[in-house]
Amino acid sequence: MMLESFVPVAPDSDFPLENLPWGAWEWLEPGSSAPRVHVGVALGEYCVSATELQAAGFLRDLPGAPPGVFSHGRLNAFMGSGRAAWRAARQQLQRLLGAGEGALRDDPALRQRAIHPASGVRMLMPAEVGDYTDFYASRQHATHVGAMFRGPANALQPNWLHLPVGYHGRSSSIVPSGVDVHRPRGQVLPAAGGTTAPVFGPSAQVDFELEVAAVVGPGNPLGAAIPLAEAWDHVFGLVLLNDWSARDIQKWEYVPLGPFNGKNWATQISPWVVTLEALEPFRAPLPPQAEPEVLPYLREGPYPHRHTYDVELAVDITPAAGPGGVPARAATVTRSNLKNLYWSFAQMVAHHTAGGCNLRPGDLLGSGTISGDTPGSAGCLLELTWGGRDALELQAERQELERDQGGKGAGPAEVGPGGEAIGAGAVEGKGGGGVVLGRRTYLEDGDTVTLRGWCDGEGGTRRVGFGRCEGKLLPCR
Amino acid sequence: MMLESFVPVAPDSDFPLENLPWGAWEWLEPGSSAPRVHVGVALGEYCVSATELQAAGFLRDLPGAPPGVFSHGRLNAFMGSGRAAWRAARQQLQRLLGAGEGALRDDPALRQRAIHPASGVRMLMPAEVGDYTDFYASRQHATHVGAMFRGPANALQPNWLHLPVGYHGRSSSIVPSGVDVHRPRGQVLPAAGGTTAPVFGPSAQVDFELEVAAVVGPGNPLGAAIPLAEAWDHVFGLVLLNDWSARDIQKWEYVPLGPFNGKNWATQISPWVVTLEALEPFRAPLPPQAEPEVLPYLREGPYPHRHTYDVELAVDITPAAGPGGVPARAATVTRSNLKNLYWSFAQMVAHHTAGGCNLRPGDLLGSGTISGDTPGSAGCLLELTWGGRDALELQAERQELERDQGGKGAGPAEVGPGGEAIGAGAVEGKGGGGVVLGRRTYLEDGDTVTLRGWCDGEGGTRRVGFGRCEGKLLPCR
Numbered sequence: 001m002m003l004e005s006f007v008p009v010a011p012d013s014d015f016p017l018e019n020l021p022w023g024a025w026e027w028l029e030p031g032s033s034a035p036r037v038h039v040g041v042a043l044g045e046y047c048v049s050a051t052e053l054q055a056a057g058f059l060r061d062l063p064g065a066p067p068g069v070f071s072h073g074r075l076n077a078f079m080g081s082g083r084a085a086w087r088a089a090r091q092q093l094q095r096l097l098g099a100g101e102g103a104l105r106d107d108p109a110l111r112q113r114a115i116h117p118a119s120g121v122r123m124l125m126p127a128e129v130g131d132y133t134d135f136y137a138s139r140q141h142a143t144h145v146g147a148m149f150r151g152p153a154n155a156l157q158p159n160w161l162h163l164p165v166g167y168h169g170r171s172s173s174i175v176p177s178g179v180d181v182h183r184p185r186g187q188v189l190p191a192a193g194g195t196t197a198p199v200f201g202p203s204a205q206v207d208f209e210l211e212v213a214a215v216v217g218p219g220n221p222l223g224a225a226i227p228l229a230e231a232w233d234h235v236f237g238l239v240l241l242n243d244w245s246a247r248d249i250q251k252w253e254y255v256p257l258g259p260f261n262g263k264n265w266a267t268q269i270s271p272w273v274v275t276l277e278a279l280e281p282f283r284a285p286l287p288p289q290a291e292p293e294v295l296p297y298l299r300e301g302p303y304p305h306r307h308t309y310d311v312e313l314a315v316d317i318t319p320a321a322g323p324g325g326v327p328a329r330a331a332t333v334t335r336s337n338l339k340n341l342y343w344s345f346a347q348m349v350a351h352h353t354a355g356g357c358n359l360r361p362g363d364l365l366g367s368g369t370i371s372g373d374t375p376g377s378a379g380c381l382l383e384l385t386w387g388g389r390d391a392l393e394l395q396a397e398r399q400e401l402e403r404d405q406g407g408k409g410a411g412p413a414e415v416g417p418g419g420e421a422i423g424a425g426a427v428e429g430k431g432g433g434g435v436v437l438g439r440r441t442y443l444e445d446g447d448t449v450t451l452r453g454w455c456d457g458e459g460g461t462r463r464v465g466f467g468r469c470e471g472k473l474l475p476c477r
Numbered sequence: 478m479m480l481e482s483f484v485p486v487a488p489d490s491d492f493p494l495e496n497l498p499w500g501a502w503e504w505l506e507p508g509s510s511a512p513r514v515h516v517g518v519a520l521g522e523y524c525v526s527a528t529e530l531q532a533a534g535f536l537r538d539l540p541g542a543p544p545g546v547f548s549h550g551r552l553n554a555f556m557g558s559g560r561a562a563w564r565a566a567r568q569q570l571q572r573l574l575g576a577g578e579g580a581l582r583d584d585p586a587l588r589q590r591a592i593h594p595a596s597g598v599r600m601l602m603p604a605e606v607g608d609y610t611d612f613y614a615s616r617q618h619a620t621h622v623g624a625m626f627r628g629p630a631n632a633l634q635p636n637w638l639h640l641p642v643g644y645h646g647r648s649s650s651i652v653p654s655g656v657d658v659h660r661p662r663g664q665v666l667p668a669a670g671g672t673t674a675p676v677f678g679p680s681a682q683v684d685f686e687l688e689v690a691a692v693v694g695p696g697n698p699l700g701a702a703i704p705l706a707e708a709w710d711h712v713f714g715l716v717l718l719n720d721w722s723a724r725d726i727q728k729w730e731y732v733p734l735g736p737f738n739g740k741n742w743a744t745q746i747s748p749w750v751v752t753l754e755a756l757e758p759f760r761a762p763l764p765p766q767a768e769p770e771v772l773p774y775l776r777e778g779p780y781p782h783r784h785t786y787d788v789e790l791a792v793d794i795t796p797a798a799g800p801g802g803v804p805a806r807a808a809t810v811t812r813s814n815l816k817n818l819y820w821s822f823a824q825m826v827a828h829h830t831a832g833g834c835n836l837r838p839g840d841l842l843g844s845g846t847i848s849g850d851t852p853g854s855a856g857c858l859l860e861l862t863w864g865g866r867d868a869l870e871l872q873a874e875r876q877e878l879e880r881d882q883g884g885k886g887a888g889p890a891e892v893g894p895g896g897e898a899i900g901a902g903a904v905e906g907k908g909g910g911g912v913v914l915g916r917r918t919y920l921e922d923g924d925t926v927t928l929r930g931w932c933d934g935e936g937g938t939r940r941v942g943f944g945r946c947e948g949k950l951l952p953c954r
C-alpha cells in the first residue's frame with residue numbers, strides 16, 4: 001500500500017512519503033530579513049522543517065533524543081540519538097504529513113512556516129563531518145585499477161579479500177551538491193614519460209568517483225570496538241558521494257602513504273540522507289565471501305544478515321552549454337548498483353573500529369568507487385577510458401531514451417531540461433546512432449558531473465530516490 | 478634581558494613569561510559545584526585564564542579577534558584571528574603578569590579567579606581538530622624505514638625529495654597528554670611468515686612516533702591556495718605529537734592506500750601550544766634543498782627565510798612500577814631535534830593547499846617522525862630496534878645524569894621523581910655501566926611514553942619548553 005500525503009508528490013518523485021530523507025537548508029521566510037537554517041525532510045518538491053514542527057510542539061517524544069534536537073542547524077545530535085529516535089520521528093512525520101491528518105494540513109500559518117518549496121532553499125551539509133573515511137570496497141574497481149597499474153596477475157593486493165581497505169580522507173573540503181569546484185593545480189610527472197622531474201600546473205586528469213557513503217549514527221567511545229552484530233545500528237543512512245580525483249597528482253604522490261592532494265581539493269555529497277528505514281524494502285544480497293572466508297570479526301551470516309540495498313546508480317556528464325544559447329544536455333556515462341560491492345557497510349564499521357578508533361555522529365564512510373562487471377558500469381573515467389587510453393563518447397540519446405520511458409533515472413530537478421532539438425554547435429559528432437555531445441578521457445572545464453541513485457518501486461513499492469550529487473568543474477582559480 | 482613575573486617561576490621551568498603557551502583546561506573553582514572550561518596560558522606552575530581576564534575587562538583590544546574570543550572553551554576562534562591578535566594578547570599578558578604591574582597582582586579576588594595551580598586542573602585539547610594531517614618530513618626517518626622495507630638502494634621513493642609526502646590522519650582519536658591508551662587489536666600476518674592468511678588479535682608491535690605538529694591559524698577558503706611567502710602566518714604554534722602506531726597492523730593494511738587502523742586508535746599531543754613568537758629566538762636553519770632543487774611553489778630563500786626552530790626533543794619510556802612499591806623510573810630512549818627535518822612547516826602548508834584544499838583554525842600538521850643522523854636519535858622503536866631485530870636496553874642512568882646537570886631535559890612535572898635507590902625487582906640487568914630497567918623491541922603493557930621538547934636558553938635567553946606529551950599503554954580492552 002502506498003502512503004498518500006496532503007503535500008503533492010509526483011508519481012516518479014525521488015521523495016515520496018515512504019522516503020522522508022533528512023537534510024539541512026537555508027530558507028528566507030517571506031517578510032524576514034535574514035535566512036535561517038532548518039533541518040528536516042524532503043517530500044516531493046518541498047522541504048518540511050522539523051525545526052519548525054518541533055518548535056510548534058510536534059516531534060517532542062523521540063526516545064533517546066535530547067530536547068531541541070532539531071534546533072542546532074545540523075543533524076549531528078539527531079544522528080547520535082539512535083534508531084529508536086529515528087523511527088519515532090519517521091512515524092510521527094508520516095502521520096503528520098499523511099492525507100488524512102489535519103493537525104498540520106489545516107493550520108495554514110504553520111504550513112507556511114514549516115513547508116518550504118525546494119526551489120527556494122539552499123541546501124547545506126546535513127551534518128558537520130568530523131572525519132571522512134574512504135573505502136575501496138568494489139572488487140571490480142580494485143581489480144581493474146590494480147590490473148592497469150600492476151598487470152592482471154597482481155591486480156588485487158594480498159590484503160584485499162581479507163579486510164575492507166580504507167584510508168582517511170579530508171573533512172574540510174566536503175561540499176554539498178550544487179557547489180561548483182575548481183580544477184586543482186598540483187605536482188605531476190610530465191605525460192611524456194622517461195623523466196623523474198615533476199612539474200607544477202593544472203591537473204590534466206580530473207575524474208569523478210561514483211560512491212555511496214554511510215552517515216554514522218551514535219558511534220563509539222575511543223577504545224570500544226563496535227561488534228559486527230551491532231554495526232548497522234550505527235548507520236543513520238546513505239548519501240551519494242563524488243570523490244573528485246586528480247589522477248595525475250594522485251599517481252605521483254600516493255606512494256607510500258596514500259592519496260593526498262589528488263583527492264583533498266573536493267568531495268561532494270547529495271544533501272538528503274536516505275534512512276535505512278526507507279531502504280528496507282530494497283534490501284539485497286552481496287556476493288559471498290567464501291574464498292577466502294573472512295576472519296570471525298568480519299563474518300556475517302548469509303542474506304538477509306549480510307546485505308546491502310538495491311540502489312541503481314548513474315553518472316551523467318553535461319558539457320558546458322554551447323555558444324549561441326544552445327542548451328546544455330546530459331550524457332549518461334555509467335550505470336552501476338550498490339549491489340556491486342564486496343564489503344558491506346556493517347563490515348566497514350566493524351573493521352574501522354576493531355582497533356578502538358571512535359566514530360562520531362555525522363562521520364562519513366565512503367564505499368569507494370562502485371564498478372560493476374560490464375564495461376558501461378565502471379564508476380570513474382580512469383576505468384571507463386582504461387587510464388585515458390580510450391576516449392569515451394558522450395551520447396545524449398541514452399538519457400533521452402530514459403526520459404521517454406517515464407522519467408526513470410531522471411531526478412526531480414533536471415539541470416538541462418532537454419528533449420528539445422539542439423543546435424549544431426553542441427554536436428561534435430555522431431556515433432552508435434545517437435547524438436554525440438563530445439569525447440572525454442578526463443573531465444573538461446565546464447563539465448557538470450551528476451550522480452543519481454534510486455530504488456525502483458515494483459508492485460506496490462514506491463520509488464525511493466537519493467536526488468542528486470551535482471557539481472560543475474570550473475577552470476583553475 | 479629576562480622578564481620577571483609576580484607569579485613564581487622556577488629558573489628551569491618550561492613556562493617562563495617569555496613562553497606563555499596557550500591551552501585549555503577544566504578547573505573547579507573552590508566553592509563552586511561544577512568545573513568550568515578555561516583557555517589561557519601557562520606560567521611556571523600556574524595556568525592563567527584568559528577567559529577570566531577578558532571577562533574582567535582585560536584582553537579586549539585584540540586586532541582581528543571577535544568579541545569574547547576566549548569564552549568558547551577552545552582556542553579555535555583565537556587561532557583564526559591572526560598574528561596581530563596573537564601578538565597583542567602576548568604583549569598584554571606579559572605586561573599584566575609582569576613584576577612591575579599592579580592591575581592583576583594587587584587584585585586578590587581576580588588573581589584567585591584567573592590564576593589556577595597547574596596541579597589542580599585537567600588539561601583538555603587546546604582546540605577542536607577539524608582535520609589532522611601527518612607528514613613524513615625527516616629524510617633520515619624516510620631513508621631508514623625505506624631501507625628496511627625495500628633495501629638501501631631504493632630507500633627514498635622517487636617523489637620524496639620533490640614534495641613533502643603526507644596523508645590524512647584521524648581527528649576523532651586525538652587525545653591530550655595524560656590520557657592513557659589501550660593496545661589495539663587488529664588484523665596482522667602471523668610473525669612466522671610464509672603465509673598470506675592473516676589472524677586477528679592484539680598488536681604485538683606497538684610503537685611511538687616522536688613528532689612535532691604545527692597548529693593552524695587562520696587557514697584558507699576552499700580553492701584558494703596559501704602561497705609559500707604567507708605560509709608561516711597560518712601557523713599559530715607548535716605542539717609535541719606522539720603518533721601511536723601498531724606496526725604489524727600497519728604493515729599488512731597499508732598497501733595501496735596508506736596507514737589506517739595501524740594509526741587511528743590514538744594520537745596524542747602536548748596540551749600547551751608554544752607560539753612562533755616564543756620560538757623566534759631559537760630560529761634555526763634546515764638542510765639545503767639543492768639536489769634536486771624544489772619546484773618554485775616550494776622554493777624558499779636561504780636562512781633565515783627557510784627555517785625551523787632549534788627544539789631539543791627526547792622520548793622516555795617508563796616501565797610500570799615494580800612489585801612491592803618499587804617506584805617507576807624513566808629511561809630516555811631517544812634524543813632528536815626539530816632541526817632534523819628536510820621540509821619546513823611553511824612548505825607543508827603551501828603544498829597542502831596548493832590544489833585548493835582548505836585548512837581551518839586548529840587543524841594539526843604533524844611533521845612525521847623526527848629522526849637524526851645518529852643511532853640514538855631515531856624517533857621510533859621501528860628504527861631504534863631496526864624493525865624489532867635488535868632489542869633496546871632501557872637505561873635509567875641517562876636521565877639521572879641529566880637531572881644532576883641541573884634539570885636539563887626534565888620537564889616540570891616529573892612522573893617518576895627518581896634519584897632514590899631502587900629495589901632489585903625493577904632491575905633486569907646492567908649494561909654500559911647504567912641501571913637497565915628492561916629491554917624492548919616494541920612497547921609492553923604498562924609502559925608510559927613521554928615526549929619532551931625544549932629550547933635551551935644561552936646567554937640571557939631563557940629556556941622555552943613544551944612540557945610533556947605523555948600516555949601509558951594499557952592492555953587490550
Ligand SMILES: [Ca+2]
Binds near residue numbers: 134211366369
Ligand atoms: Ca574514492
Ligand SMILES: [Ca+2]
Binds near residue numbers: 686688720843845846
Ligand atoms: Ca607519523
Ligand SMILES: [Mg+2]
Binds near residue numbers: 263
Ligand atoms: Mg575526495
Ligand SMILES: [Mg+2]
Binds near residue numbers: 646719721741744745
Ligand atoms: Mg596516530
Ligand code: NI
Binds near residue numbers: 608647
Ligand atoms: Ni578528518
